[in-house]
Amino acid sequence: MTYPVASPVAVTGMGVACGLGYGKAAFAKGLFETPNVFGVLRREGREQPEDETPFIGVELPDEPETLPPRLARTTTFPARVALRVLEEAWADAGLEEVDPERIGLVVGGTNLMAREQALAASRYADRLAYVPPRHGHMFLDTDIAGLCAANFPIRGFTLTVGAASASGAVAVIEAMRAIRCGDIDICIALGALQDLSAYDLHAMRSLGAMGSERFADDPGRACRPMDADHDGFLYGEACAALVLTRENFATPGKIYGHLLGAGHVADGSRGPEPDTQGQQRAAELALDEADLTAADIDYVNGHATSTPAGDEAELETYRALGLTHARINATKSIIGHGLSAAGAIEIAAVLAQIAEGRLHPTRNLETPLDPGFGWVGPEAVPHRIRHALKFSFGFGGIDTALVIAAPEDGEGRKS
Amino acid sequence: MDSTQIAEMIIAEIRETVPELAGETMTAADSMAELGVDSIERSEIILATMEKLNLKIPMVQLHGPKNIGELADLLLSKSAG
Numbered sequence: 001m002t003y004p005v006a007s008p009v010a011v012t013g014m015g016v017a018c019g020l021g022y023g024k025a026a027f028a029k030g031l032f033e034t035p036n037v038f039g040v041l042r043r044e045g046r047e048q049p050e051d052e053t054p055f056i057g058v059e060l061p062d063e064p065e066t067l068p069p070r071l072a073r074t075t076t077f078p079a080r081v082a083l084r085v086l087e088e089a090w091a092d093a094g095l096e097e098v099d100p101e102r103i104g105l106v107v108g109g110t111n112l113m114a115r116e117q118a119l120a121a122s123r124y125a126d127r128l129a130y131v132p133p134r135h136g137h138m139f140l141d142t143d144i145a146g147l148c149a150a151n152f153p154i155r156g157f158t159l160t161v162g163a164a165s166a167s168g169a170v171a172v173i174e175a176m177r178a179i180r181c182g183d184i185d186i187c188i189a190l191g192a193l194q195d196l197s198a199y200d201l202h203a204m205r206s207l208g209a210m211g212s213e214r215f216a217d218d219p220g221r222a223c224r225p226m227d228a229d230h231d232g233f234l235y236g237e238a239c240a241a242l243v244l245t246r247e248n249f250a251t252p253g254k255i256y257g258h259l260l261g262a263g264h265v266a267d268g269s270r271g272p273e274p275d276t277q278g279q280q281r282a283a284e285l286a287l288d289e290a291d292l293t294a295a296d297i298d299y300v301n302g303h304a305t306s307t308p309a310g311d312e313a314e315l316e317t318y319r320a321l322g323l324t325h326a327r328i329n330a331t332k333s334i335i336g337h338g339l340s341a342a343g344a345i346e347i348a349a350v351l352a353q354i355a356e357g358r359l360h361p362t363r364n365l366e367t368p369l370d371p372g373f374g375w376v377g378p379e380a381v382p383h384r385i386r387h388a389l390k391f392s393f394g395f396g397g398i399d400t401a402l403v404i405a406a407p408e409d410g411e412g413r414k415s
Numbered sequence: 416m417d418s419t420q421i422a423e424m425i426i427a428e429i430r431e432t433v434p435e436l437a438g439e440t441m442t443a444a445d446s447m448a449e450l451g452v453d454s455i456e457r458s459e460i461i462l463a464t465m466e467k468l469n470l471k472i473p474m475v476q477l478h479g480p481k482n483i484g485e486l487a488d489l490l491l492s493k494s495a496g
Contacts, residue, residue, distance in 0.1 A: 070435035074455075130466040133458040 006289050007175045008410055013093025013243030015085035016348050017025050017193075018335040019058035019079045019236055023088060028352045030381050031360040033139060036220035038234060040135025045115040046135050046198050056212050056219045058236035058336040060193075074134055075147060078193040080238045082144045083151060086190060090152055093243035094252030095186060100153035101186040104178050107147055108171030108330045109192035109340025110162035118197040123170070144192050144285045154185040157314050164394030165305075166264075166291035168240065169343025175244045175261040185246045193239040201235065209233060209272050223231055223337075224364035225304035225318060225330035226311050233305040236336020240345035247410070252294060256351040258410035261289030261388070261403040269397035274313035278399040280320050290403035294321045297403075301350050301361065303391040304330035305337055314391065315370050327383055330375040333363040343392035347404065350388045354406045359383045416468075417496070419443070421487035424467055428460040443484030461486070468494050 016023065017090050019037035021029030030037075040054040050053050060081065065072050067080060075083075095103065103280075117139045125130045137143055145158035163170035168191025175187035196204075204210035210221035211232030222233040244259065247249055262284030266279025287293060300323055303312060320327070331349040353359055359376045368375050388404040422443040430437045433452055442449065446455050461477055472493055480486035 072431075074432070127466065129471045130462055133455055133462065 006261065008182060008258040008405070009179050009350060010245045010247055010258050010410070011242050011256045012251055013089045013090030013095070013244040014256060014348050014351065015092065015170065016239070017060060017081050017085050017240040017344060018238040018338065019060065020260070020335060021061055022063055022084065024039040024092070024352070025202045028350065028356065031331070031334060031349060031352060031357065032153070032358065034361050034363050037051055038222055038336065040219065041201070041235070043115070045119045046201060047194070048198065053213060053216050055198070055235070055360065056216065056222050057234050059178040060237045062064055074138060076116050076138055076143070076195070078112045078195050078239070079147050081193045082107070082190055082241075083147060083238045085241045086152060089188065089243050091242035092253060093186075095243070096250065098186055099192055100155035103154045103157060104156035104175070104184040104187040105148055105154050105158045105189060105190065106171040106175045106178070107141070107145045107148070107158070107160045107190045107192050108163065108167035108169075108344060109160075109194055110141050110167070112144065112192050112194055112340060113143050114200050115195040115197040118199055122272070127249065141192075144190070148190070154188070163398045164396055165337065165339050165342050166392040166394030166400045167340040167343065168345065169347070169392030169400040169402060170264060170276035170398070171260070171344060172242060172244070172266050172347060172402065173392055176259055179246050185249045186251070188241055189244060189344060190241040191239060193237055193341055194227065194339035194344075195237075195338075196235055203338055207272060209304065210235065215376060221364055223306050223333055225302065225306040225362065226315070226332050226369055227365050228367040228369055230306040230308060230311060232249050232307050233332070233337040236332070236338055236392070238335060238338030238341040238345045239415070240348045242347060252413045255407045257354050257407055258405045259402060260405050261286040262293070263289070263401045265399050267399055272395045274310045274393060275397065275399065276313045276316040276320065278397065279317040279391065279393065281403070282399040282401040283317065283321055285287050286389070286401040286403045290387070292387060292403060294323055295325070297323060297326050297389045299383065299385045299388040300326050300328040301346055301388060301390045302328060302330050303393045310393070311369060316339055318373060323389070324373055326389070327359055327374045327376055327381065329359055329362045331360070334360065343400065346392070347390055347402065350385070350390055350404050354385045354388070357384055359384060376382070416491070418484065418487045418491050421464070421468070421485050425460060425464050425483050425487060427461045430459050432463070441483070443480050443487060444482055446482045454475050464490065470494050
């Protein structure tokens with residue numbers, strides 16, 4: 001297969017929120033210090049009866065509200081976090097002087113407000129006549145993009161995309177494409193916070209996707225991507241915004257890295273089952289677009305959820321692509337699975353590691369399922385990333401891969 | 416229950432819904448729109464007041480009042496009916 005080399009896109013701003021805290025500084029610090037942030041989920045609407053195995057995962061730390069109260073009362077939790085993360089990314093990239101009509105926004109994620117919608121449904125079940133009119137728009141996924149554009153001068157377009165756990169990555173891919181097609185110069189990709197309800201958590205556990213029965217009494221050990229004792233993914237609240245910029249478009253923001261190529265394919269699965277052939281195809285498309293081969297990849301940030309079937313299929317993908325020479329870690333081991341936000345915040349993790357010149361540890365990777373790879377285990381390792389490969393997969397047969405280059409390696413190898 | 420009491424209920428809901436107005440002096444002669452209450456907020460305030468009055472009527476029947484006092488009068492007449 002040969003494809004024309006597509007122009008790279010630079011990342012010039014970031015904003016993040018996860019269990020490690022709000023902001024890039026807390027994120028970078030936490031990625032390398034790897035404090036345990038896993039515990040029993042306590043947010044209203046996620047409670048479990050005493051006699052049932054508690055849900056383990058990661059929740060954002062409480063922060064003082066910064067929005068005006070009049071606005072705050074009309075917004076959902078994912079929307080408030082999105083505004084905060086966007087504010088950080090916006091300031092970081094220095095977008096004040098950019099023509100608003102040349103700025104777009106792609107929000108990744110669907111069914112984002114499930115927890116608060118479930119709470120509202122039960123609160124108003126016996127008095128439907130008095131359902132607040134506001135509920136007619138505030139639980140729409142598109143409310144996040146609307147709120148962002150109402151509070152920041154984004155006048156190119158807004159778009160909300162759904163790709164299950166690959167939503168954040170697909171938001172980045174769609175933002176890249178929007179810049180390449182020429183309609184805009186700046187596109188913000190935002191992986192929104194997926195606010196799960198107890199109902200969703202039960203369903204994910206029943207489906208066999210979510211852990212952890214095995215480490216119910218030891219939450220810090222529950223999330224173990226690529227480890228022999230893994231028993232399912234662990235949810236982690238997260239949100240991240242990346243400011244993508246046309247190459248050579250002058251903005252004050254520093255360049256964190258370049259997106260050289262992307263692959264996004266359908267593998268034909270309907271449900272949660274992974275498909276290694278689809279994953280490989282996504283990686284090959286991304287590498288082709290970047291004009292690189294697997295041999296040029298020195299670092300892989302896995303999708304690596306900690307589910308037995310998912311981790312095994314992904315290992316097969318690494319083997320088939322020939323990635324045994326590359327260093328590999330799993331960001332979910334530190335912050336949990338952000339679902340709709342995962343792809344975006346994990347790309348932020350790749351960029352943070354490029355900036356640090358180190359690779360973050362993989363928590364709980366004690367017995368690698370396949371020791372034949374260059375795992376980053378419990379200790380961070382010095383490593384200058386040149387070309388990273390980032391995987392993100394979603395239920396419904398969605399496979400994505402992105403090739404990310406360090407600021408000084410923005411050109412594809414053969415171009 | 417008289418119109419004055421209903422107007423007070425409406426004003427209490429305005430303070431709840433629009434925190435910026437919490438400290439404002441408001442009377443039955445004030446119009447919500449002129450106070451800066453937007454249309455969705457006005458609907459929320461009216462619906463919350465209706466719930467306090469245990470009144471179930473379509474919102475379209477409440478169009479027309481020019482100020483809080485007139486809205487209170489209308490809600491009182493609907494409650495009585």
